[in-house]
Amino acid sequence: MKEIKKTPDHNREAKLKAFDRLLTIMDELRENCPWDMKQTMESLRHLTIEETYELTDAIIENDMQEVKKELGDLMLHNAFYAKIGSEKGAFDMADVLNSVCEKLINRHPHIYGDVEATDEKTVKENWEKIKLKEKGDQKKSVLGGVPKSLPAMVKAMRIQEKARGVGFDWEKKEQVWQKVEEEMNEFKAEFNIENENQIDKEKAQSEFGDLLFSLINYARFVDINPEEALERTNKKFIKRFQYLESESEKDGKSMGEMTLEEMDRYWEKAKSLK
Template identity: 40%
Template sequence: MSATITIVGLGSGDEDQLTVGIFKKLQSAKRLYVRTKDHPALEAVTAEFVTFDDVYEEKESFPEVYAEIAYRLLQAAVSHEDEEIVYAVPGHPMVAEKTVQLLREKGKEQQIQVHILGGESFLDAAFTRLGFDPIEGFQLLDAAGLNAELLQPQLHTVIGQVYDTFTASDVKLSLMELYPDDYEVIVAHYLGVDGQEQIHRIPLHELDHVQEYGNLSLIYVPRTEDEQVRNRTFARLHEIVQILRSPGGCPWDREQTHTSLRQNFIEETYEVLETIDDDDPDHMQEELGDVLLQIMLHSQIEEETGTFNVYDVIEGLNRKLIFRHPHVFGDRQAGDAQAALQNWDAMKAEEKRLKGQEKAASILDGIPRDLPALLTSYKLQKKAAKVGFNWEDVEGALGKLDEELAELKEAIRDGQTPEEQQLELGDLLFCAVNISRFIKADPEQALALVNRKFKYRFGYIEQALQAQGRALEDADLAEMDRLWDEAKSQNK
């Protein structure tokens, strides 16, 4: 006789829920093991059994507990090859029972037969006692692995494996990412067990105030169409954009094309940059939403033609991030940001090779043509510097700045053409960008800081004159210079 393990379900409640076959199997078992003795149905079992409650005390995590239980059972099966090992678990063996999955996997590897007998799942009691039909949409989640991304408010949600108050607290925090603090949830203990069943309807924020969590506890979150909840999901955003672009949607949104939205995308991006410069998180949240809307609209336009949709965009981004971070998701190393950037560049080149793309004709290729000129010059110089076309230190760049300034002065004083003067000015600005690289300053940000400083000081002049009942036109340059110096003395 080959080694055999038969797994039976104890059901969700008392012994009345056991099938006749399973009850006979429990009573006749010569080697009976139970995952935990904390189950009402075991009160009717007269056969001796071994529990694994001690494993819960010994191990620090549930995965370790499950692995140890499976290991002990497999060892018992090998040691008693001529006897059937019966293993009893709460509920149904195939519902929320990690030890059963491990036994099936490892048993096959070790040529140990694993048989499954049914049992009433705790879900049967949940459907009956909590009164919802799973056909309306239903999901079963594990409290130990719960996170907000798994939650779908339009589905009835049952959360199992809520063993204690600490687990309930973690569940509460995950649910509060999506649901309001006062959203009604249900905590149930011993569903269907006569005299022990408890059902608590409470606001979400009190989830970890309930006592007596244990092996037969669950949390039920009723499905909802509430806009307050659904509006926190990405699926709802996708749905709204689809509606806006539909025949019965918004006339303006329906008319938009990639080209017509182009300027909007640029403006929304700069509005985000403004909130960054102003260190304004509240407005940043709003402006990031506006940028996200642009992404959704462009994706929706393509979805309507069958080219791609926003989920394809997300998939492509996820694949790119994983591929270009081999020091995080692979076997490469990166001890600092520079090493990480080198990995990124190397994987980017490998990505192009795998796609069959030809190597760039120039080291300077790959810079978007519509970038602001200041940022374009910064990127051009950075690329050239990678292959050694660079000053050895900032002094060389400073000397070049003096040279370009002299040439600009000469072009102006000699009355050269406007085009020639413009080119000399461009050389000067290009050189200033070169210096920014050496001092590790972002030229766009540097100029933005100066723009804001100028705006403040000039505004100070306007306000000072207005306080005197005068307009800017009433003041001469000397007076404006004096007020400028006053603003400057305030270190702004």
């Protein structure tokens, strides 16, 4: 095993004490609070999803205080699930933590073994290969680990990353862009704005999906997270639209009664603001 560099953590005792405090509070709530006593993994599931999205909002806004708060909420959920697992006799927090520790050690042989990996690409490829080996005789698909309930854009990213992990990927970004242009032309052929004929909506939808998938693929090649990029655009649109609403109201104008040209004037002003 290679020598592992370690940075001294002078605050480790305080961290462990805080984690122990959380576990203690979780035990107390589960024993004494009517709401906490009633919860199941199933009832917590949608709340966990909501907390995860709140964390992503805080990260995009670069609000460190909110990130801290939302991380705490998710940590609480982790402790809650582990507590319920313990009550069922399935697992406890020690099992959860030791499981992930063993996984990290096993999937980082370049740190805890004799494998050489000097770049991120090699690390990711090794990760996927080790995952397949861990599955053993189950012979599951490389893509089997992608959650079915992921939002479509995030799922596309994970599918592409996993395929890349076993070597199924384009070699150059230029090749990916050619694919984008190819899919754009195919979509245009199915949904030509100059053609008044009724389109085959199902086929056009299929071509549009192919176009989005190829754009997501290109974003990955140029190190852009498409989910984050789209969400930033969403937030930018909301900010500008709300400016349009508030400023036009100050001028005594109603959104439903203004012409598009009038609204565009407010929109252009909103674009000039940071």
